[in-house]
Amino acid sequence: MKQFKLKNLFIGAAAITALASCHKDKINPNDDKPIDPLTNKAGIYILNQGAFNANNSTLTYYNYANKQLIPDKFKTINGRGLGDTGNDIKIYGSKMYIVVNVSSTVEVADAKTAKSIKKLDLFDNTVARQPRSVAFYKNMALITSYDGTVAVLDTASLTVTKYIKVGRNPEQLVVANDKLYVANSGGLDFGNPDKTVSVVDLNTLTETKKITVGLNPVSIAADKYGDVYVISMGDFDKILPALTIINTTTDAVKKQSDLSAAYGTPIITSGDFAYFITADNKIQVFNVKTETLEKANFISDGTVVITPFGLKIDEETGELFVTDAKDYKSNGEIFAFDKTGKKEYSLTTGISPGAIAIVKK
Structure with missing residues (x-):
């Protein structure tokens, strides 16, 4: 997520490294509930940001078949680290895209x-353009970058074919109704954040309009x-965080309301529900069909997550993954x-675990 944003924010030893960095994790140590044997998950990646400017981002991997936890799968396999402040990870087809913000790189x-x-x-x-997030079409x-652009990367040739100009310091982005929507935070312009979402025509690859939303949109x-x-995160003083709903047919704002939101919380959707992290460290559930609050806290069994940081839904099982940056x-x-909010198991990650990717069999 947004730890970086300051204010707001060798081959010869590879085999030994691999053995030293793999171990059986105490999965489900306090719970007798087994992992669903019918799950289609081969494994799960957790991208750990590490500490800002410490060049210590890592990629934790858990293998569901042999219950093996690898603290830094990327370094184990490639003999080098990811770099500084890994911010996003997504799988598209057979490839995985890892966005590393401060190093200004994208690993495919x-x-x-x-x-x-x-x-x-x-x-x-x-x-450095400082890339932040990735989406696919x-x-x-x-790929958004803090320099106010979206890079267009051809997934076959793996070359950047164009940079699309959008708003200031864009953060997350999403494809909907064959258009690209980009949250322009302006968060690095201290005291003067942006308050727009750029709409990009995915046929012409040009920005067609900006939609006004809450101050400092990030997710x-x-x-x-x-x-x-x-x-949107507001100004951390008088202007509160806000949730804005945009109709993608008309690109008009349907509704905007204040909400309690943790800084930089991702918002994810699945079925009729959206999930995000509140300022008091709860996982709130919003019903996107009725556009009303569904649950004040998704976690139903009293499990305490000290510093919720990243969220991911397994669309097949309904499992919700929540990272804890502590x-x-x-x-x-x-x-x-599980889909009722009861803890199934937990795993140890690296420093500041944020984005998550699920590998299917």
């Missing part, structure tokens, strides 16, 4: 093995009813909850 790797296919440096001459990976997701949901300095944890 084999989704099942984490073997690097290509490392892309996103710079404007010598100036047809044969394109679309965005689409539902199955044709709406886009935007969480103190942002030591190893974190990822929790798996």
